[in-house]
Amino acid sequence: MKPLLSPRVVLLVAAIVFVALMLWVRTHPEKPPDPVMDAVDEMAQGIGFTVQPVPGPEGGLPVLAVKAGSPADHLGFRKGDRILAVGDRSIWHAQMLSEQLSQNLQSGMPFPVLVNSSGTFHSIILGRSMRGPAGRGGQPAGQQPAAAGQQRGRGQ
Numbered sequence: 001m002k003p004l005l006s007p008r009v010v011l012l013v014a015a016i017v018f019v020a021l022m023l024w025v026r027t028h029p030e031k032p033p034d035p036v037m038d039a040v041d042e043m044a045q046g047i048g049f050t051v052q053p054v055p056g057p058e059g060g061l062p063v064l065a066v067k068a069g070s071p072a073d074h075l076g077f078r079k080g081d082r083i084l085a086v087g088d089r090s091i092w093h094a095q096m097l098s099e100q101l102s103q104n105l106q107s108g109m110p111f112p113v114l115v116n117s118s119g120t121f122h123s124i125i126l127g128r129s130m131r132g133p134a135g136r137g138g139q140p141a142g143q144q145p146a147a148a149g150q151q152r153g154r155g156q
Contacts, residue, residue, distance in 0.1 A: 036053045039094045043094070043098055047072045047101070048069075049063050049064075049066045049072040049077050050063070050064045050065040051064060051097065052064055054094070059082070059084065060091065061094060062082050063078065063079055063081040063083065066078060075124050075126065076124055078117065080117070081115045083097060083115055084116055085112075085113070085114040086100035086104060086112075086114075087100065104126070108127070110127030112126075
């Protein structure tokens with residue numbers, strides 16, 4: 001009985017498939033990992049702001065966008081702010097910002113984020129009781145909204 005396909009045909013088909021796969025791999029290289037851009041994406045999805053990956057000419061990481069209704073929006077971050085430091089550490093790139101935010105949030109203790117808004121320096125406190133700066137959607141340290149304080153007093 002004669003074979004359905006000759007060995008030469010099988011070898012030719014295998015060679016064609018191999019060459020096609022090699023061409024596809026060469027024209028579609030694997031994207032190298034970019035931890036800085038991964039950190040930018042992580043912060044955009046998590047806290048809700050997008051920062052420039054590296055510092056601007058004035059220093060600090062410029063906030064490029066703040067998602068409406070996000071934790072960053074409620075805390076008082078605004079487009080155009082420059083994040084200079086988290087806690088006592090200066091920020092040099094987006095990956096460092098992401099790491100510092102994660103470490104400090106995991107500790108559970110409140111910590112400041114130093115922000116420059118159009119030449120005005122202020123801190124935004126993050127932690128268990130996150131609050132923004134006075135006049136920017138948050139309460140100054142040590143103050144609670146009147147309604148929240150009254151409700152707590154009645155319930156206890």
